[in-house]
Amino acid sequence: MPSELLNLFDYRARAKELMPKTVWDMVHRGAFDEVTTRRTRPAFESILLRPRMLRNVANRDTTTTVLGHTIAFPVMPAPPGQHQYAHPDGELATARAAAAVGTLMVLSHFSNYSLEEVAAVTDGPRWFQLYAYPDREYTRDCIQRAEAAGYSALALTVSVPSGPGAVLARETEARNRFPYPDMPQGNLMKKGPDGVERLLPVLADFDPALTWSSLDWIRSVTSLPIVVKGLMSPHDARLAVESGAAGVIVSNHAARLFDGPITTVEALPAVVDAVAGRCEIYLDGGVWRGIDVLKALALGARACLIGKPLFYALAVAGEAGVRHIFEILRNELDFAMAMCGVRTIGDIDPSLVTRPQLQAV
Numbered sequence: 001m002p003s004e005l006l007n008l009f010d011y012r013a014r015a016k017e018l019m020p021k022t023v024w025d026m027v028h029r030g031a032f033d034e035v036t037t038r039r040t041r042p043a044f045e046s047i048l049l050r051p052r053m054l055r056n057v058a059n060r061d062t063t064t065t066v067l068g069h070t071i072a073f074p075v076m077p078a079p080p081g082q083h084q085y086a087h088p089d090g091e092l093a094t095a096r097a098a099a100a101v102g103t104l105m106v107l108s109h110f111s112n113y114s115l116e117e118v119a120a121v122t123d124g125p126r127w128f129q130l131y132a133y134p135d136r137e138y139t140r141d142c143i144q145r146a147e148a149a150g151y152s153a154l155a156l157t158v159s160v161p162s163g164p165g166a167v168l169a170r171e172t173e174a175r176n177r178f179p180y181p182d183m184p185q186g187n188l189m190k191k192g193p194d195g196v197e198r199l200l201p202v203l204a205d206f207d208p209a210l211t212w213s214s215l216d217w218i219r220s221v222t223s224l225p226i227v228v229k230g231l232m233s234p235h236d237a238r239l240a241v242e243s244g245a246a247g248v249i250v251s252n253h254a255a256r257l258f259d260g261p262i263t264t265v266e267a268l269p270a271v272v273d274a275v276a277g278r279c280e281i282y283l284d285g286g287v288w289r290g291i292d293v294l295k296a297l298a299l300g301a302r303a304c305l306i307g308k309p310l311f312y313a314l315a316v317a318g319e320a321g322v323r324h325i326f327e328i329l330r331n332e333l334d335f336a337m338a339m340c341g342v343r344t345i346g347d348i349d350p351s352l353v354t355r356p357q358l359q360a361v
């Protein structure tokens with residue numbers, strides 16, 4: 001890899017030079033006035049570390065588990081759709097890279113390659129991200145296809161109650177007349193009564209009437225554990241636990257659907273309190289450094305996921321780029337652990353982080 005690509009921000013800068021502006025805007029920009037988008041990095045940066053010393057940090061170990069799968073370090077790909085906008089190998093490259101570095105692949109419902117095509121290129125652990133469509137027959141087929149193809153959990157995205165709104169909110173995309181979707185949509189084909197496969201309307205038709213009891217319906221058609229993706233409120237986190245979720249992903253969908261929510265790292269502590277150890281908690285949104293991973297884990301997350309950096313790595317170097325950004329994050333996390341007096345992931349605790357209030361002097 002070129003020596004100037006030292007960190008994930010370097011990948012972003014290089015990708016900006018390489019990507020067509022319309023694709024860059026589609027990936028990079030947030031909803032409406034981008035208030036939450038702009039707050040995301042400062043929110044991480046406002047949390048500081050209280051490193052500990054003289055605690056024997058030889059033989060550090062970054063491995064952990066997510067729903068029983070061992071992963072080499074606590075970072076996974078998030079499930080953004082449409083990886084082919086960044087590289088022709090799309091999700092195949094991301095899945096191969098995830099397996100090569102020893103993490104778990106989370107595949108988007110809106111992947112360009114079908115869930116079976118992705119399963120065929122990796123033996124690594126994988127979850128399938130599901131959007132619930134009002135067409136229950138189609139949704140059930142999707143769930144059962146994922147189960148048959150060896151996906152071991154469903155990440156049900158609940159942060160998109162209305163598809164068309166999502167497109168409205170990204171005004172840059174509207175101005176650019178982004179031709180979404182002009183790529184293959186591997187999981188969105190449905191056979192009609194006439195036997196002909198047709199593309200379901202992307203983003204146009206999620207079920208706005210979904211409630212917590214919809215999880216019961218999902219459980220009636222699959223035995224896969226459900227991870228609820230897109231929670232920000234402790235009340236919802238409690239309801240997720242009571243509805244039998246095996247995990248929750250604290251996520252505001254990269255603030256690309258709606259503007260104004262707090263950032264995920266700000267939302268995390270209340271969710272952790274509400275869940276009180278009853279299910280696993282993951283976080284995505286604005287994770288760009290190993291230090292961010294350490295902070296999120298100290299605040300109670302089990303693992304983090306990264307979304308936008310996947311596109312930038314794919315655009316710069318395909319599968320090798322995705323492998324490299326995960327290696328960078330793992331090395332940065334390992335170094336941060338050494339500097340903070342932490343030997344294993346289990347040793348990371350809330351005493352390592354603080355949000356200092358500066359006193360005027």
Ligand SMILES: Cc1cc2nc3c(=O)[nH]c(=O)nc-3n(C[C@H](O)[C@H](O)[C@H](O)COP(=O)(O)O)c2cc1C
Pocket residue numbers: 026027028078079080081108109110129157229251252253254256284285286287305306307308309
């Ligand atoms: C271009 C793009 C497409 C996305 N598509 C999906 C999707 O299909 N399903 C989903 O659950 N999340 C989707 N997301 C959200 C990501 O899964 C993830 O929550 C978010 O990108 C994490 O924030 P980060 O980009 O700051 O790492 C998308 C994000 C981006 C940037």
